[in-house]
């Protein structure tokens with residue numbers, strides 16, 4: 207089994223792809239966002255430490271993130287890293303306790319990301335998520351589940367999506383270059399259906 211890092215801007219379909227890869231290949235899914243929330247909720251020492259930074263609106267330092275990942279992963283193979291590493295420093299830290307075999311970078315243009323994310327709507331009452339293009343509600347503007355009003359989150363407004371995309375591309379560029387230099391980077395076009403993206407990645411992993 208390989209250790210795989212999944213990279214890509216918001217809206218590239220990382221979440222959908224990650225769950226399909228876990229189903230098909232039996233990966234251990236390591237999402238640092240989920241892990242942080244779990245540790246904080248359980249009140250572990252690392253969770254308490256991380257919570258201090260988050261409560262002050264600061265980034266959780268690399269050492270804390272790395273300790274968290276290490277306790278979950280140790281020397282295991284067959285790990286799918288999702289949302290981690292974020293920086294070259296984290297990538298170097300990761301290599302001190304496990305290896306990375308393939309890095310999949312989902313490539314997508316800003317226009318497509320804006321089109322996808324700005325069509326997202328959430329139910330103001332129960333939080334159910336819809337997409338006006340790919341998963342519309344039965345009745346416009348109303349939640350199928352509870353009848354609540356569908357609203358657009360601030361984060362999904364076109365100008366905010368465009369900004370998030372730019373920030374991601376800028377901040378991830380050194381990490382993408384780092385993995386390219388090591389010959390690990392595989393660029394996968396992500397401006398197509400989830401099924402096509404999954405098939406392309408599955409072929410790389412086989």
Ligand SMILES: [Zn+2]
Nearest residue numbers: 329332349352
């Ligand atoms: Zn609802």
